[in-house]
Amino acid sequence: MALTSGNASTPVLSGASAAAVAPLVAMDGARCRVTGNWNVQALAVKGEVRRLKQALAAIKTEGGWDLSDIGLLDAVGAQLLWRQWGQKIPAGTALTEGQQALFQILADHPVSEAPPQNATDWLAWIRAIGVGWFVVGEHGRKLLLLLGGFVLDFFKFLANPLRGPWREISAQIYRVGTQALGITALVGFLIGVVLSYLSAEQLEMFGAGRFIVNLLGIATVRELGPVLAAILVAGRSGSSITAQIGVMRVTQELDAMQVMGISHGQRLILPRVIALAIAMPLLVLWTDAMALFGGMLAAKWQLGLSIPWFISQLPDAVGLTNYRITLIKGVTFGIWIALIACHFGLRIEPNTESLGRGTTASVVTAITGVILIDAMYAVIFNEMDI
Amino acid sequence: MTEAPIIDVDNLTTAFGTHVVHKDLSLKIYPKEILALVGGSGSGKTTLLRQILGLDRPRAGIVRVFGRPVHDYVGAERVALTHRWGMLFQAGALFSALPVFDNIALPLREMRNLPEDLIREVVLMRLSWMGLTAQDAALMPSALSGGMVKRVALARALALDPELLFLDEPTAGLDPQRSDEFVELIRVLHRELGFTVVMVTHDLDTIAALATRVAVLAEKKVLVEGTLEKVMETKHPFFDAFFHGERAVRAFGATNSKDTDHGKS
Numbered sequence: 001m002a003l004t005s006g007n008a009s010t011p012v013l014s015g016a017s018a019a020a021v022a023p024l025v026a027m028d029g030a031r032c033r034v035t036g037n038w039n040v041q042a043l044a045v046k047g048e049v050r051r052l053k054q055a056l057a058a059i060k061t062e063g064g065w066d067l068s069d070i071g072l073l074d075a076v077g078a079q080l081l082w083r084q085w086g087q088k089i090p091a092g093t094a095l096t097e098g099q100q101a102l103f104q105i106l107a108d109h110p111v112s113e114a115p116p117q118n119a120t121d122w123l124a125w126i127r128a129i130g131v132g133w134f135v136v137g138e139h140g141r142k143l144l145l146l147l148g149g150f151v152l153d154f155f156k157f158l159a160n161p162l163r164g165p166w167r168e169i170s171a172q173i174y175r176v177g178t179q180a181l182g183i184t185a186l187v188g189f190l191i192g193v194v195l196s197y198l199s200a201e202q203l204e205m206f207g208a209g210r211f212i213v214n215l216l217g218i219a220t221v222r223e224l225g226p227v228l229a230a231i232l233v234a235g236r237s238g239s240s241i242t243a244q245i246g247v248m249r250v251t252q253e254l255d256a257m258q259v260m261g262i263s264h265g266q267r268l269i270l271p272r273v274i275a276l277a278i279a280m281p282l283l284v285l286w287t288d289a290m291a292l293f294g295g296m297l298a299a300k301w302q303l304g305l306s307i308p309w310f311i312s313q314l315p316d317a318v319g320l321t322n323y324r325i326t327l328i329k330g331v332t333f334g335i336w337i338a339l340i341a342c343h344f345g346l347r348i349e350p351n352t353e354s355l356g357r358g359t360t361a362s363v364v365t366a367i368t369g370v371i372l373i374d375a376m377y378a379v380i381f382n383e384m385d386i
Numbered sequence: 387m388t389e390a391p392i393i394d395v396d397n398l399t400t401a402f403g404t405h406v407v408h409k410d411l412s413l414k415i416y417p418k419e420i421l422a423l424v425g426g427s428g429s430g431k432t433t434l435l436r437q438i439l440g441l442d443r444p445r446a447g448i449v450r451v452f453g454r455p456v457h458d459y460v461g462a463e464r465v466a467l468t469h470r471w472g473m474l475f476q477a478g479a480l481f482s483a484l485p486v487f488d489n490i491a492l493p494l495r496e497m498r499n500l501p502e503d504l505i506r507e508v509v510l511m512r513l514s515w516m517g518l519t520a521q522d523a524a525l526m527p528s529a530l531s532g533g534m535v536k537r538v539a540l541a542r543a544l545a546l547d548p549e550l551l552f553l554d555e556p557t558a559g560l561d562p563q564r565s566d567e568f569v570e571l572i573r574v575l576h577r578e579l580g581f582t583v584v585m586v587t588h589d590l591d592t593i594a595a596l597a598t599r600v601a602v603l604a605e606k607k608v609l610v611e612g613t614l615e616k617v618m619e620t621k622h623p624f625f626d627a628f629f630h631g632e633r634a635v636r637a638f639g640a641t642n643s644k645d646t647d648h649g650k651s
Contacts, residue, residue, distance in 0.1 A: 040546050041469060044497035049504060074547035076500070079508050101578045109514035111507045250482075350528045351482030 021071055023048070025055045030063025031092075034070055038077025049080065056084040064092025067099055075102070082106045139343075146343050150273055153265045157274075168271035169278075176237040176272075177279030181286060183236065184229050188287035191228060192220065192294025200302040209303040213310055216295040217318040225288035226329035227374055230337065233280060234366035238341040241272055242362035245345025246355045254346075264346065273338040280334025281327045288326060321386050329377060333370050340366040390453065392417050392550060392582050393438055398447035400433055407433050409606040410447070417549075420576060420583040422593045425603030426624065431586040432476070434603065435552055438584070439473060440464075451550075469497075471550040472543030476558060478535040480527040486513070486538050487523035493545040512541045516571065533564040537571075544575065553585035557592050569595045590629075 023036040023043065036042065043049055065085075067073070082103065087110060089095070089103055121127075157164045196216055203209050245268060248254050257264060292314070299305045344362035348354050391414035400408040407430035415421050423431045436442045437449050440456040449456045452470065459467045480489050490509045494500055513523055516537040527535065536556065543551060556572065557565040569592055576583060576596075587593060593600060593614065601611040602624070610620045618629045 040494070040497060040500070041466075044499045046499045048499065049501050075511065076494070076504065076508050076547070079511060080504060083507065098578070098580070105515060105578065106511060109511050111510040111514070112520060351526065353483035 023052060023077065025052065025059065027059070027061070028066065030061065031066045032059050032061040032063070033066045034081070037071040038080070039072040039074040040076040042072070043076055043080070052080060053084070056081070061090075064090055064094070066094050068094050068096065070099075073099060073102065075106075078102050078106060142347070143339065143343050146269065146339055146346075149265045150269055150339065153263075153270045154274075156266075157270060165267055165271045168267065169275050172271050172275030173279050175240075176233065176276055177283060180233060180236055180279075180283060184232055184283055184287045185290045187228060187232060188220075188225065188290035189294035191224060192216070192291035192296075193298045195219065195224070195291070196295035196298035197302060200299060204303065210305065210313075212295070212299050212303065212305065213313040214317040216292060216299075217314055218322060220291040220295070221288050221318050221322045221326050223374070223378075225291055226284045226326055226333060227370060228291075229280070229284045229287040229330070230333035230370040231367050233276070233283065233334070234337045234340075234370060235363055237276070238337045238366045239359050239363050241338065241341035242345040242348070242359045243355065245342060246348035246358055249346070249348050250350045250355065252350075269338075269342045272342060273335055276334035276338040277331050278334075280337070281330030284326055284330035284333075325377070325381065325386075329374065332373060332377075336369055336373060337366045340369060389416050391415055391450075392452060393584070394448075394450040394453075395434070395438065396448045396450065398434075398437060398449060399445045400430065400437060400442070401445050406606060408437075408444075411603075411607045413601055413608050413611070415582065415584055417582050418580055419598045420585065420596050422597035422600045423584065423586045423603060424588070424593065424600060424628065426628075427588075429603045430606070431603055432554055435473075435554060435584070435586055439471075439552065469493075469546050470548055471552065472546065472548040473552040474536070474539050474543045474554060474556060476554040478527070478539040480530075480535060480539055480542070482527050484527075485523065486518070486525050486527065486530070489527065489538060490542045490545055493542065497546070509541075509545075512544065513538075516541045517567070532559045533561075533568070536560065536568060540568075540571070544579075547579060547581075549581055551581050551583045553583060553587070555587055555589075556585055557587065557589045562591075565589070565591065566595075572596060 021037040021042060022045075023038050024034070026033050026035070043052075065081075078099075088107070095103065196212060199215055200209065200212055203212055203215070245254070248268075254264065257267065296305075296307055296310045299310060300307060341362050344358045344365070348358040393413075393415040395411060395413040398408050398411040399406070400411075411434070413434075423434065425431050433442070437444055438451065438456065440449070440451075440459070443457065451459075451467065456467075480486075481492070484492065487509055490512060491505050494505045494508060510520055510523065513520070518534065518537055518541075522530075522534065522538075527538070530538065536559075540556075553572070557568055560568060572583070573596060575581075583596070585592070585596070597614060599611065600614050600617045602609045602617060602620075604622070604624045609622065609624070610617050
């Protein structure tokens with residue numbers, strides 16, 4: 001074997017110059033000496049792998065490689081050398097027993113070449129639109145099945161009410177209703193104050209200050225109260241129902257229920273839907289009351305309307321019809337939110353990302369749906385002249 | 387052994403509320419050994435592991451890892467420490483939102499500055515080493531069988547070639563053949579990579595096949611430690627049930643020495 005000339009014993013490459021542990025490749029006579037630490041910690045220095053690759057590629061040695069002075073060698077460092085060697089140990093290479101074993105493992109487990117990148121699909125967006133419609137259709141179908149299942153379960157419940165899941169219903173009413181009293185009161189009160197404060201100014205310009213009762217009464221009881229309460233409950237209880245059922249999927253609790261012959265519809269969906277159908281109208285009334293209370297206080301500050309007068313005017317301004325509308329909306333929104341939350345909860349796959357996506361989709365769908373249903377009610381009641 | 391211990395648990399007391407799990411527990415673990423922590427359910431084996439990993443804080447006592455209290459490692463030092471150990475969680479703890487490949491590549495990518503093609507080769511080599519194919523790399527963890535989850539989790543624990551490997555019930559939930567293969571895999575890896583293993587296990591076969599030393603947790607402390615033979619000679623109700631019960635006779639009956647080949651060789 002001829003001596004390679006010129007750059008013999010010149011360091012081909014050094015890492016951080018002072019550090020003795022940096023991986024190093026150098027010609028030493030005919031042999032190429034590999035020194036320093038060839039482990040993942042030493043290699044994870046910016047640009048290190050690229051420089052080493054260039055250095056390794058530049059070496060054309062006939063005399064084999066000498067790894068006896070290497071500090072630490074792990075699978076990452078070995079992989080780097082291995083690839084440069086062309087997936088075989090070069091002739092005349094000195095290896096310790098441990099290194100031999102390590103490279104033997106690499107030889108036993110060859111890695112295939114990277115698969116070619118798929119060509120860009122220019123029509124993917126058209127396909128995405130089509131798939132989107134199918135997904136929406138699938139959701140609609142499942143939701144209809146869920147609703148049908150709920151109706152059947154509800155009739156079963158009515159036929160034999162004593163065997164119904166009363167404890168769950170009661171627990172759910174407490175969770176979605178009682179525990180939501182604080183937040184709905186706060187938001188309702190503040191919205192009432194703001195609405196009254198802003199409209200009082202306008203009404204006063206026309207000298208119609210006392211019509212604030214009608215404006216506030218109709219606006220909150222008919223529209224704002226139900227929608228506000230529904231949005232809060234969808235964010236608060238809808239998300240928690242979806243997450244709860246979703247985690248039950250992840251922990252196989254849903255499967256366990258099925259194995260024990262306990263129907264999801266009866267034990268999970270029915271109590272939640274009934275609980276929200278009961279709690280929601282009550283929450284809506286509560287929100288209405290708080291909004292009117294806030295509006296009443298603001299009207300007193302702004303317009304000097306006395307509180308007893310305001311209260312005495314309310315029944316004439318709002319009327320029983322609007323009161324009924326608020327209750328009907330409350331029940332509908334409650335059922336809608338519970339069904340949507342259960343629907344998305346049951347669709348969650350056993351992984352964390354699906355859980356996050358499902359919860360988001362549940363809240364967004366529930367709120368959008370609430371506003372759509374509200375618009376539908378507006379049209380229906382308008383046509384009915386009430 | 388005169389060598390400096392790699393892990394030194396010193397008079398550890400752990401308690402949850404009023405429930406005391408460990409009382410003045412001391413344990414030393416030396417480089418290159420395979421220590422099996424055994425004990426009945428609820429004897430605080432996994433809790434001890436969590437203490438060593440610094441996931442929980444002890445009520446009293448110190449846990450030293452690589453010569454320093456584990457809670458003294460903060461910031462960059464803690465990160466450097468985590469590169470030196472790997473943990474196989476009982477249920478795998480694979481990131482369910484990431485496919486198998488990314489699960490194993492994650493610790494390598496977290497190192498920064500390693501090129502993606504090198505990471506790819508290292509990950510695929512490790513998968514192949516664990517007996518998994520390149521097709522498996524694209525699967526999501528939810529699509530894996532129990533045995534595959536363990537293998538992928540082991541590949542992830544070994545991604546950075548740690549000096550210290552923690553195994554929590556490595557063979558729980560595997561069928562006997564898979565379990566034997568897994569034990570064999572760990573044994574080969576231990577021989578070739580020379581790391582230290584701390585494993586919690588109930589499985590007598592695994593202990594017989596792997597452990598160089600056994601520490602028995604009972605009565606809130608390490609009751610006995612030593613080789614399997616020494617531990618088995620101890621007279622205590624727990625040992626009678628655990629090491630001399632019917633299952634033990636089955637496991638140790640023919641191969642009462644860990645020199646004997648276990649399963650396939």
